[in-house]
Amino acid sequence: MESNTAVSCRNVVKVYDTGGQKVTALNDIDLEIRMGELMMLVGPSGCGKTTLISVIAGILDQDEGSCEVFGKNLLTLRNHEKLDFRAKNIGFVFQAYNLLPSLTAAENVSVPLIINGMKRVEAERKASQLLEQVGLGERTASLPSQLSGGQQQRVAIARALVHDPRLIVCDEPTSALDHETGHTVMELLKDVALHKDRVLVIVTHDARIFNFADRIAAMDDGHILKVVNSAAQL
Amino acid sequence: MYHIALKMLMGDRGKYLGIVMGLTFASLIMTQQPAIFLGLMTRTFSFISDVGLPDIWVMDSKVQFVDDIKPLQDTELYRVRGISGVEWAMPMYKGMLKARLADGTFQTCIVIGLDDATLIGGPPVMLQGKLEDLRRSDAVIVDIDGAKDKLAKPSATPGGKTKPLQIGDDLELNDRRAIVVGMSKVSRTFQAQPVVYTTYSRAKNYAPRERKLLSFVLVKAKKGQDLAQLTKRIRETTGLAAYTSSEFKDLTYRYFMKNTGIPINFGISVTLGFIVGAAIAGQTFYNFTLENLRQFGVLKAMGTSNWVLLKMILLQAILVGSIGYGLGVGLTALFGYSMRNTILAFRFPWQLLIFSGAGISLICVFAAIISILKVIRLEPAVVFKG
């Protein structure tokens, strides 16, 4: 494996079994994601995008094939090793932000640090610094309910970044936002979050943000149709 | 993470108060009802506590509790006095007699006859007059509650307020004159009738003519006597029953436990309090966890272990449990305090704190367990679900 490969999926199959009805969400997926790139997963609803980033992020086990993230085969890790791997290496950004509603912005951002064992005061100090970087220096003490959608998503991005993970997975980070706000969020991800030792995998429907991608993997029906370098090639 | 757990819990004020109130209610019922129950049960033997002085009570072997009088012959007193280890033995009469009041109506009274010479076994508190005044002719002492209520004199004007029976007033007990020389305060018992103290020989005069009138022989043991051995010796020598004061209280208490519906009634309300409290608190706590399931999922995805989540939920349960318990116990104490001068029975020993504490712990552990199971089974992949 070349040293600049961050994620390597081989023949990944995932079948959901809901009461006898089997749905093949991932059907023989091969995918390489390189260090330092912003990879987008695109495709129609139900094609398996969310399932794939769940496998890559180590929160869902595939049924067949292997998925190596930074050289580690997640399937072979023991439970606590996997938790530890996620805590240190993965940042999450969700469509619905998923901030803890009774925690302030700074407290929300500090959660990954606390999970990694940092003291609260130190963690919140670091979180506040990062909030400043994403333009929310004034809102560190606000509750999520007191923030706009775009602001909440920026808090969520700060939370995904704060522990300096090597992989950030985002599921539809802009779908709940208007075009302009979505654009700001993408700029933030591209400019602040992305650097040469980090990978961003972003699932999206939103064609208006395709041009932020370094590469785009087009999916359909559990397959990767093609991986292209720009939206024009789709 | 504990800080986060507490913030999660208290962030939702309404839910948080709901859980705490459910637990407060359960804790209140589980403390207050048994306190009333214990108070009532103490009343069953409060007469024995009131008499206080003797170490041993001697009575007919068939007596089942303190109000169950089966008279003995007077000669039994002398047999008991003859037993070695007995410092003194005194007679006591206890019986129900009809008193004729000034307005011609009748009222049943509990008449206690005390040894003429020593007056041992008298009321615990004298409010007016002296116990020694019983030595005057026809003298009786009545309890203040009875004097104010059931023995009160009719008002001079029709329909007016009744006047309490006072020193110097007289009664008729079985057609014999009795003059009130004192007022006493006695502990409440299960019997609601007025209590009238007099001497043993006078009580025998008041009582209907019968061959046997001696209710109890009250015994004081010599210094250093082993009470268990002495009671055994009395039993063997006389063929009567002999109990230490605490044994006699126990006998009485057990009789009421076994033969009345009181324990069952209170048992039912305590159980109901437990079930309703468990249902409300368990349900709201579980709902709270369900509504926060996504938050737990996010924490899980970000690498929080089940073990840490379990401790977080446990902490939440312990917090609401402690607050609910504290409030419930506090309200019970307040209730007991505000009822202290009423006829309501109430007794709040420290063991009761442990009892209701255990009950609340059980509810919280139950609520936490069902919540924890839900969170442990939670797949972290749910975080990406819409």
Ligand SMILES: Nc1ncnc2c1ncn2[C@@H]1O[C@H](COP(=O)(O)OP(=O)(O)OP(=O)(O)O)[C@@H](O)[C@H]1O
């Ligand atoms: N937990 C699950 N249980 C059963 N079936 C599932 C589950 N999650 C997803 N599926 C099914 O697997 C397939 C892929 O789902 P997935 O969520 O990965 O699609 P997606 O590309 O993210 O769609 P969308 O764009 O609508 O979010 C779909 O047919 C879906 O119904």
Ligand SMILES: [Mg+2]
């Ligand atoms: Mg999806």
